[in-house]
Amino acid sequence: MVCLLRGVDGMAAEYFIACQCGWTLSVQLFEAGTTKACPKCASAVRIPSSIKLQQAAGDCSPYLSAVDKLRQAAKLNSAPFNGTCHACNRSTAVVAYPITLQIMEERQISNDEVIRPSVLGGAKLVVPAAEERWSGTKFPLMLCEICDRQFSHENRLHKYSIYAARIVMFGSFTATGCFAWANEEKLAWMSGLVFTTGMLIRAFRSTNTKRIDAFAIKWLSRIRWVPEILESEDEFRVIIGGAQSDLSGF
Numbered sequence: 001m002v003c004l005l006r007g008v009d010g011m012a013a014e015y016f017i018a019c020q021c022g023w024t025l026s027v028q029l030f031e032a033g034t035t036k037a038c039p040k041c042a043s044a045v046r047i048p049s050s051i052k053l054q055q056a057a058g059d060c061s062p063y064l065s066a067v068d069k070l071r072q073a074a075k076l077n078s079a080p081f082n083g084t085c086h087a088c089n090r091s092t093a094v095v096a097y098p099i100t101l102q103i104m105e106e107r108q109i110s111n112d113e114v115i116r117p118s119v120l121g122g123a124k125l126v127v128p129a130a131e132e133r134w135s136g137t138k139f140p141l142m143l144c145e146i147c148d149r150q151f152s153h154e155n156r157l158h159k160y161s162i163y164a165a166r167i168v169m170f171g172s173f174t175a176t177g178c179f180a181w182a183n184e185e186k187l188a189w190m191s192g193l194v195f196t197t198g199m200l201i202r203a204f205r206s207t208n209t210k211r212i213d214a215f216a217i218k219w220l221s222r223i224r225w226v227p228e229i230l231e232s233e234d235e236f237r238v239i240i241g242g243a244q245s246d247l248s249g250f
């Protein structure tokens with residue numbers, strides 16, 4: 001029996017089973033344990049259990065969550081961390097960039113809402129404190145020499161674009177200041193505008209909790225489990241660890 005996993009964008013993963021006639025049937029996880037008629041020879045093909053399907057597709061631990069699978073694979077140096085370049089999947093990796101993926105696990109209320117008598121004789125509501133718990137997973141982005149050159153190049157471009165954005169911001173801030181200085185009557189609405197813009201940026205930032213450098217998505221999404229994790233988590237941060245290390249670090 002041949003089983004291959006093919007992740008289709010935005011769709012459930014498909015598995016393939018060979019019928020005795022040689023035809024390849026496409027099945028999905030929910031069909032596990034049932035039988036399906038072969039479209040070629042019409043004989044009933046038994047579909048193995050979901051665990052067996054996933055194991056046959058190269059998933060050694062189908063009972064784990066995607067985060068735990070990634071964590072375990074990185075720890076055991078098993079696929080996709082067994083030395084092949086993550087970008088081209090052909091050459092041997094020569095460098096590894098440490099990646100830290102932080103996921104918000106829960107935001108829990110640490111103490112119950114209670115009413116306590118206050119000093120002045122009245123009652124005071126004690127507001128519960130919210131507590132966030134982030135879990136961190138470390139794994140390497142492993143690249144061959146050619147892909148590393150491309151990655152470093154994109155990394156540099158990304159950093160330059162951040163500097164450029166800062167210069168533009170500083171420039172427009174200075175220009176606004178000069179304009180307001182020269183036109184005192186316009187000072188009030190100018191500062192109002194700046195204040196509103198600042199508040200809008202703040203509001204946008206606090207709702208945007210998925211943090212990852214734009215250029216890095218392309219590189220990380222080639223690592224198995226990573227796209228699945230990034231898609232399923234509401235709040236995460238990805239940190240590309242400063243200095244690159246050689247593979248012995250992992």
Ligand SMILES: [Zn+2]
Pocket residue numbers: 019020021022023038039040041042043
């Ligand atoms: Zn058949």
Ligand SMILES: [Zn+2]
Pocket residue numbers: 085086087088089090091143144145146147148
């Ligand atoms: Zn490569």
